[in-house]
Amino acid sequence: MGSAFLAIRQFLGRGRRQRTREQLARLREEYRVRCRSFRLLVKANHEALAALADLEELRRAGRPFGMARIRALSVRGLMAGFQMVRQLNRMAPGTYEELFTSLASVQTSVDAVLRRPAAESCPDNxxxxxxxxxxxxxxxxxxxxxxxxxxxxxxxxxxxxxxxxxxxxxxxxxxxxxxxxxxxxxxxxxxxxxxxxxxxxxxxxxxxxxxxxxxxxxxxxxxxxxxxxxxxxxxxxxxxxxxxxxxxxxxxxxxxxxxxxxxxxxxxxxxxxxxxxxxxxxxxxxxxxxxxxxxxxxxxxxxxxxxMVSARVGGVLYTRDPLHPEQDCLHISAVFGLPQAIVDGSAVCDRFVVSRCGRRIVERHVAHKEWRTVCHPGEGTVLEEAVASEQDVPCLTDGQIVALVGMGLRLEEIFGAAQDVEWIIREDGAIALLQCRDLHFPALPEESDAAESAPEELERHPLREPLLRGGVTASAGAAAGVAVAVRSDADALRFPEQAVLVARSARPRWAPLLSRAAAVITEHGASAGHLASVAREYGVPALFSLPGALDGLAEQLDRGAVITVDADRGAVYAGKVEPLLRRPPVRGLMFGSPVHHCLEGVLEHLAPLNLDNPDARSFAPENCRTLHDVLRYCHEMGVREMFCMEPRSGLEKGVSRRLVDGVPLQYWVVDLEDGLEAPEDSDLRTVDIADVRCRPMLALWEGMQAVVWRGPPAVNAGGLVSVMVRSVSDPGLAEGAASPYAVRNYFLISREYCSLQSRFGYHFCTVEAVLGQDPEENYVIFQFKGGAADWERRIRRARLVGDVLEDYGFLVELKEDALYARREGADARTMDALLRVVGYLVVHTRQLDMIMGDSAEVARVDEQIRTDLAEIGARAAGIPPPAGDGTSRRIKGD
Amino acid sequence: MKNLHMLLVDDETEFLSLVTRRMARRGVEVTSAESGEQALELLENEEFDVVVLDVRMPGMDGIETLRRIKARHPGTEVVLLTGHADTSSAYTGMQLGAFDYMIKPVAFDELFAKIRDAALVSGRA
CATH class of the missing domain: 3.30.1490.20 (ATP-grasp fold, A domain)
Known part of the structure; x- marks a missing residue:
């Protein structure tokens, strides 16, 4: 039981005469603490649920994210959960301590997933x-x-x-x-x-x-x-x-x-x-x-x-064609000197294709090799002009090619997969191995109709003349985008999403751009280079070694025009050539990755909801196995502690005064501090609305009174039956039973604070607001739950009211038939208007649920609510309401 | 509402000056300290509505500083701020009575809202 209630009990136990001002002050203070704890609990609930939703979204969307994001969101969710447990325990000291244990065990499980595994250490340096x-x-x-x-x-x-x-x-x-x-x-x-x-x-x-x-x-x-x-x-x-x-x-x-x-x-x-x-x-x-x-x-x-071994010839050998792994061929790229320029994507190189069985050289492309990379006498490597007589001759003899192929196939055998091998031929003619690793193949693009129909389509609509033709396919496919030249890191920084990257060389330096590029064109570089590997991995079409690309596309680059790159056929077209464009390759690279896996591990401890029925016996702290369970439990219990645990009969007799507006009303007012004009007088049993000086209450009251409530709406037969069924099945509704539903309507007020707890039959609603000069302080919370009609109708009503509130800038949370709406930080004028809206809704949604079975009726009610609210708003702003709308309703006041 | 007075403890001077400037515009007076030791010293002589404390600092770390603040000034609310999100240290911090645990980079508005909530709890807002 909440500490405020204990205080109320003590307070009442002493009898009216013994009560002192001091005790009343204590009661008020405790009530304020309680409201504050509830408010923090609700805020934390939002934060935690938002963190969970973000984590779920990461899991679904497949967009890239890192461990830092998972860590941050996990911590956010867990700490907001801690805040809820803490505030719930402040509302009811000692009642929910066990929740700390449940939450701690969730935290430990999450930490185990996130923690970096300690690497085994080897003493050797x-x-x-x-x-x-x-x-x-x-x-x-x-x-x-x-x-x-x-x-x-x-x-x-x-x-x-x-x-x-x-x-x-x-x-x-x-x-x-x-x-x-x-x-x-x-x-x-x-x-x-x-x-x-x-x-x-x-x-x-x-x-x-x-x-x-x-x-x-x-x-x-x-x-x-x-x-x-x-x-x-x-x-x-x-x-x-x-x-x-x-x-x-x-x-x-x-x-x-x-x-x-x-x-x-x-x-x-x-x-x-x-x-x-x-x-x-x-x-x-x-x-x-x-x-x-x-x-x-x-x-x-x-x-x-x-x-460092000085090389006569160097190069890269693929034991399969990465673009056509089914073909029975090895590919060799080679240059005079060190192979560095091949992997860096800057070299023009000789290419040889050799059949795997029979080891026949089936293709030979001898390039004009003007430059070669050699060791600098001091340090590092330099490009030097190749000897003129060597520039146009193949850099490998057939014997050397066959020897390289033999080495490649043996490496493939030992390591059990196609290999990517970097090798050199030393000055003494011996082959040396510099590096070898498994060759990576691009994920096969999904079969698409567009791709299959492309050739036919092309026959029917012959393509215009390409801007450029030639080049080497470094990564398959075709794509269109704005042409953007990248010459420097500064260009890289400016590189837009989904543009076509056009560069002099296929430098690995441009790899970070491939996650945003639509396609790549370079003047130099081989399909054996690093950039090519990355392009294949990301599924970005790439056309390398396309001579004069930068000059040839100068006009498009200047204008930022769209071009289409057909990497398969080695052509670049102006504009967007639809028949060539396949569906973009699927890039769901996150799925199955270590980071994604980790996210799933974390979510397993955070997201599932096991406590779904608050009325079940299993709805208990020891059954909170996930963060979501803890949140659900805290939220439910927070609401109960705040509003439902104890009828306020004591409070009512002790410190509340009945509200009078001409006639006594079914509302009672508790002045927490400074909310009434006349100083508190122990004999007064009533308070006139004219004496209220609590700003939020006055605004709320305006809204509640603005349109006369015409009583329960006319109910169709189904609605009435639905109400009767609920009455029978709910003992709390039986005549004369001591049930929470019997509690009357209370305003708890101070000068700038107001809390309204209202129950009308089955309908339970609360409003809490601060309205002062400082917008940062201001907020309004409106929530209701329950209703008399069947489940479906109650849910429909909650949705309708939620839609209306969202239009007024509220953050709305719907859970089944419960609505929780919140808006913060508005200036005094706006708050005033919002409270009128809320006041109107407090009164006019009371029994709406009963007529929510009929969609025509729902639409009519929706229309009416909006019309009424527009009138109230206009009236508050001093604009006369639209005349003669044909209804018999009247606006009070004027 | 009266102006808030906040003690910001962080060894990153750039962050200190940025936050100080922005808070000033919202009417929050910021006193800064570059270490836990310095923060404890300041707390001996002055009252603050809220303390914002970096978890990882050279010398006395944020968690130890928090422990000492809470032992000596239990009514002072402390918001922890960290560049390294770690659920264990976060949980320890909360158990020691931190008001909340925020992760850098933090949106200024979020930080501002959080220190207001904390100040509200410390009863000084």
Missing amino acids: VLPLDRLTRQCSRETGGKLARLGEARQRMGIHIPEGFVITASACRRFLDHNDLPQEIDRLLQTTENSSMAGLYELSSTLRSMILRAEVPSGLRVDMQDQLTRMQALSPDPLRLAVRSSALGEDVAGASFAGQFHTELNVPSEHVEDAFKAVVASKYGPAALAYRFHRGIRDSDVDMSVGCME
């Missing part, structure tokens, strides 16, 4: 490359582990080197106290714009670049470098590469997101190591994880430091 096997992949990432395994099982040349383990990389971050700071920044910037993404990335990376390498790791790295230097007559140069754990997440390619530094002198390896670790937070990597639903904690970095 470094591991030599040639001793790795796939079992090491938890410390070295799959890519590097495979290199070691290929060396051991096939005797393939791999560069000399070592790996800095994932554990060592974590220790490096821990040593600098970075993980929590990184989480904090991810939390506060998630979901922001392109500019926000770049800024976040830059902040995170510079934090890591500034960090200090722990001395243990520094010593171990130095030992490895000394060992490697001892094997080589020349000063040691290294390639420092990422090998992320989690790169093997099913269907995720992570292509080209992470940093690689080539030709690094040993004294700079430490900086290169930091740069690679930092590249986990490059813009491409951040955007990729966000769009693929991969948690930050799913990706751990390890770093490979390998001897």
Whole structure:
């Protein structure tokens, strides 16, 4: 039982003469606290339900979201739940303590889902490359582990080197106290714009670049470098590469997101190591994880430091065609020098297609290779002009091609899947393996009629001449959009949704844009590059190596004109060419992702509602298994504590006074403070409406009196039967029973506060409002529940009233036959008008439920309510009501 | 309603000055502290309607600061604010008597509404 009621009891127990002003003040104070707790409870209920709804929406919509969002919403919902439990316990101290236990156990379950699993730690900071096997992949990432395994099982040349383990990389971050700071920044910037993404990335990376390498790791790295230097007559140069754990997440390619530094002198390896670790937070990597639903904690970095081998020829081998995996072919892209330019998407390269069975070279495309990438004598790599005699000759001999194919097929056999292999041919002619991983295939586009009918349609409506023709299909499909040139990061920041990206090279740098691009066109770049992989993964049509694209489309780029890219047939058209456009590929990349999975785990503990029947015995704190159960229980009990637990008979006799407006009315007034003109006089049993100076009550009363209530509406036979059925089935309605329904109508008032509790038969309604000069303080809450008619009719009435209130800017919550409407923060004038509306509804919706069976009648009532309210509003504003509307109703006053 | 006086405790000076400026426009007087220790010192000499406290700060963290505030000034309402949403620390904070737990980035209007509610409970609004 509520503390206010205890106070009332005590208060009444002493008899009228003993009551002191002090006690009355205490009673008022307790009542105020109670109202305040109820209000906070209701607010928290809204907050919690909104958080749940947002989480459900994330689950449904399939738009990208990150862990930070799930965490924030879970915390919001749980803490609002805590607030409800706390306020309910304030309303009725000691009654609902058990709810804290229920909520705590929900919190523990949610936390277990959200908590980052503690990674197993390996004591080794470094591991030599040639001793790795796939079992090491938890410390070295799959890519590097495979290199070691290929060396051991096939005797393939791999560069000399070592790996800095994932554990060592974590220790490096821990040593600098970075993980929590990184989480904090991810939390506060998630979901922001392109500019926000770049800024976040830059902040995170510079934090890591500034960090200090722990001395243990520094010593171990130095030992490895000394060992490697001892094997080589020349000063040691290294390639420092990422090998992320989690790169093997099913269907995720992570292509080209992470940093690689080539030709690094040993004294700079430490900086290169930091740069690679930092590249986990490059813009491409951040955007990729966000769009693929991969948690930050799913990706751990390890770093490979390998001897830099100078290459005569380098390239990439796919053991299948990623665009046509069913075809029996291997694809080789190759250039003179290092293969860097192929993966970076900037090179023009030779391409060879070899049949898998028979290993015949079925296609040969020899390109004009003007440039090649070589090691700079100082540090890093440079492009230099190729020897003139080599520019137009194939960079691989047939023998080398066959040897590469043999290696590719063996790797495929060992690793059990089609492979994406980066290789070089050393100056001494030997093949060395630099990297290999599973080849990713784009998700098959859904069969669409448009796609199938395209050829026919094209025959019937021959296409206009394309603007450009040629190029290499890097990712299949066709799409249209505004042409936008991207030359710099500044252009990237401005890149609009669903535009066609036109760039000089297929640089991995543009990968973050692919989640918004309709299609991609580049002048350089091969389908073996990173950007191509990402385009395929996202299902964005991409046409690469289309010479002169920027110049050829200059006019469209200038005007921001729409173009259509047909990546399959290698053509670009002006405008939108409908017959070519397939349905956009399905990009539901979130479904099944680790983040989505986590969301489902969280929702399991938050969303299901087990307590659905408040009258059931099982409606109890110990049965609150989810957050939703706790909310439901608190809301129900809060309402009961506030309004239903105890008839106010004591209060009525003690401090209430009957309202008189010419005649005594069925309303009683309790002056909490300063609500009446005449100072309280113990003998007065009545109060005249003229003495009321509570602003919200006066406005409410105006509305209640504005249109004379014509009594219960004429009920059709069904409505009446429905009322009779309810009366019989509800003992609370029996004649003379001590039931809550017998309680009379009360105004509890102060100068700026008013609460009306009104019951009319079965109909139970409350209004609470503050109306003062400060809009921030003002609010009005209107709620009702119940009614006499059957369930359907009561629900229909709640909906009707809810619609009306929404038109007046209320936030309306409907639950079955209950309506809860709230509006806050309006100025005094608006509040005045709103309270009139509410006052009108308090009186005129009393028995509406009985006639709500008939849809014509519903429409008529709706019409009438709106007409009345318009008149009331006009009257308040001093505008005369429209004359002669043919009804017999009269507006009181004037 | 009288002007609110709020104590804002956060080690991010940029955030401090932003919130101080915006609150001032709504008639809220803000005193700022850059650490838990400093906040406790200020509370010894001055009354505040509400304290807004960052959870993660160097030195004494927000949860410990909250614990001490509640031990010494039980009537003072504290709103926790954090960049790292963590259900355990949130729950602990609420159990220690925090009025609420908000997550950065927080919409200014939401923060404003929350401190008003908190001030209302502390009975000082």
